[in-house]
Amino acid sequence: MRPNIAPTATQISRRASRGVWQYAVATARAPRDITSDIKKALKPHIKENHPAITDPVELGELLRASMAYRGGPVMRVALRMAAILFQRPGNLRTMRWEDVDMDKGLWAIPSEDMKRTKVQKINGQAHTVPLPRQAVAFLKALEPLTGGGEYVFPGLRDRKAPMSEAGVNAALHAMGYKGRHCWHGYRATGRTILRQVLKYPTDVIEAQLAHKGQITHGGAYDRATHIEERGEMLQTWADYLDKLAAGADVIEFKRA
Template identity: 35%
Template sequence: MARIIKPLSPLQIKNAKPKEKPYKLFDGSGLYMEVTPIGSKLWRMKIRIDNRERLLSFGKYPDVSLEQARARRDEARKQKAAGIDPGEAKKRQKREKAEKAANTFEKIAREWHSNRLETWQPNTARDILQRLEKDIFPEIGNLPVSSITHKQLIDTLRKIESRGAHEIAKRLKANCARIFSYAIQHGLTDRNIANDLTEVLKPVRKGHFASITTEELPAFLKAMNQNDARLYMPTRIALRLMLLLFLRTSELIETPWSEINLETGEWVIPWNRMKRGKLAMNPDKTDHHVCMSKQALTLLRELHSLTGGSKWLFPNQRDPQKPMSNGAILMAIRRMGYQNQMTGHGFRALAMSTIKEKLHYRHEVVDRQLAHAQKNKVDSAYDRAMFLDERKKMMQDWADYLDELQASKI
């Protein structure tokens, strides 16, 4: 007959003194306290698994109270009844806890970033990592990804907002959501807390690139002429070509002379230099035909006499091996007195609205000259086949309109 063991009392445990040799105070059902010669009071449990006696450790008193030790004993008995080895279960939990601690947000974020590198342009990849390193990692980077709370992420994002960087906070929230999704798919957490934050950040009002209106065009042309003496000759030509051709700034200033035939007046920009051609995933491989007016061709021939010995239409003044920087166009606009009123991209918006309003060309024709994305390959092929002649006429009409406007208003 099994010996009946009287459960321990808190007073017994408190009054237990060390002896020369370790001794045990039994509580029943395999649980006991071992008192060591140095006075440590350790919770132990003997349990038989597969006909073998196992010793479980539940911690040290008073860190683990009598009630907690009994709860752990009861849990071990339930595990045994369910066919689970409590010792192995404890080791597994310890391993999982260590893995969670090792899988910090920064570690997972860098894995996600490395995994996505092939889908981004180098500049995009660099910017994403730099933003994480500056704003996110110092706040929550060392925390296990599974332990981060809504409040911790909210506090991190609001700190970014507090300096007025609302758009950056919004983008970082989106990237954090992608990182948490990556962690979920790898079994490292079970909730995407960034996706839950739908009403936390202040809404960001989307703006447009600064651009003058059609009504302001005569004054802009006058300012352009008045400031010619203050501008480097290639920069003056670049401004006029931006107005005549309304290309994206990079598409103009990064042009090599090899793309242009000054004899025939043909200019074809290879697809991989176009905005959508630079996409890492599914790039648009359509070359862009730049339809030019006589005025634009005359400017290019004048430019060739200045920079024709260089690779670039607009070589950088400090390093001729590189093209002119975007900042040169913005600086020229600033010198004209149009800071925050006009941008390089503003020439495109100005041309779109004015050509449709004053010259009455269809939106599709102007849109194709702007090299906007086409819905599908059929649309793209149709545009090339049907719009090229119309675009050539439109670009000449646009140049003539600007000349007439300048002659009558200035």
């Protein structure tokens, strides 16, 4: 007799169950969505925070470990750029040379590559990321190695494809940061220290994180980019990271 290996109701998330039943109703496979009837029996979706280092001293240690990482120059630059720019991993690992202007110190992420709704992707402008001097220097050092291809950070096995997020997290694990910090965690690192230690305005930080994008009454993507403020902020941030990496005295983060 074949064993019953179907998951129980408590093993299925509420969100997944609702999606299944809504699809069933839409395709005439079920008369209605029954998830409201069994709501209490369904396991709620619990969002977990990505592990991230938010202490300046520990961040300095991470930066030094990244510089000493033996996995190759492309990975070392990726790790440093993640700390400086704190963009979404999917955007950074697919960074294209054609979107980078090193003379102007700007990286324009196409709207269709951003985490936006379909309408926002169509109507939105590119998310422009200022590149501080340190980021430009890293890119110039990497250009002879990867500049002949499409991606700034190509994959190790397939140079025509971007590096994988798993590869960067594997590097962090090899450096001893498994469970302590991940690639996505650089976003929390930048946001926390810039606000709590360097005292930058929340709206400027959120603009750098590309969290501010709402649809305006005119139907266009919000154009309040704070580009000048972000350029100044990121240069200060990159200089601060250099001090942390050098082991300089820093203002420690005061925990609540």
